[in-house]
Amino acid sequence: MEPNEPVRAEARYIRVSPQKARLVVDLIRGKQAGAALSTLRATNKRVAPTVEKVLQSAIANAQNRFEDVDVDRLFVSTAYVNEGPRMKRVRPAPMGRAYRRQRRMAHIVIQVTEKEA
Numbered sequence: 001m002e003p004n005e006p007v008r009a010e011a012r013y014i015r016v017s018p019q020k021a022r023l024v025v026d027l028i029r030g031k032q033a034g035a036a037l038s039t040l041r042a043t044n045k046r047v048a049p050t051v052e053k054v055l056q057s058a059i060a061n062a063q064n065r066f067e068d069v070d071v072d073r074l075f076v077s078t079a080y081v082n083e084g085p086r087m088k089r090v091r092p093a094p095m096g097r098a099y100r101r102q103r104r105m106a107h108i109v110i111q112v113t114e115k116e117a
Contacts, residue, residue: 004113004114004116005113005114006077006078006111006112006113007058007061007062007065007066007111007112007113008058008061008078008109008110008111008112009054009055009057009058009060009061009109009110010054010107010108010109010110011050011053011054011057011107011108012084012107013084013085013105013107014047014050014084014105014106014107014108015103015105016046016047016050016104016105016106017104017106018081018082018083018084018104018106020045020046020047021047021051021081021106021108022080022081023045024040024043024045024047024048024051025051025079025080025081025108025110026079027039027040027043028040028051028055028076028079028110029076029078029079030075030076030077031075031076032074032075032076033055033059033071033074033075033076033112034071034072036055036075036076037052037055037056040052040055047106050108051108051110054108054109054110055076055110055112058110058111058112059071059074059112062074062112062114069114070114073114073115074112074113074114074115075112075113075114075115076110076111076112077111077112077113078109078110078111079109079110079111080109081106081107081108081109082106082107082109083104083105083106083107084104084105084106084107085105086102086103086104086105087102087103087105088100088101088102088103089101089102089103
């Protein structure tokens with residue numbers, strides 16, 4: 001693998017608020033991949049298994065793309081959460097009114113890079 005060549009994985013349209021997903025993604029940014037996986041397994045948030053799945057996908061993408069990749073030297077170079085589309089729903093309210101509810105979605109992106117020796 002060429003040093004500093006990022007490999008990415010992305011999960012789109014995840015039914016979680018981007019603000020809540022960012023709390024989990026911020027924990028692993030810049031960490032070594034193995035340490036990030038163990039951090040995610042210990043994190044008590046509903047989106048943590050999804051973020052873990054995206055990270056494992058990024059690691060697998062690096063292994064598939066380059067034969068000589070050393071998984072122990074991979075680290076999370078970039079990790080961010082973008083806002084997806086919003087599902088707009090209506091909740092009945094008193095006196096014939098209606099309240100709008102917006103159910104948010106998130107796009108989670110993780111890039112891993114191999115540190116040079």
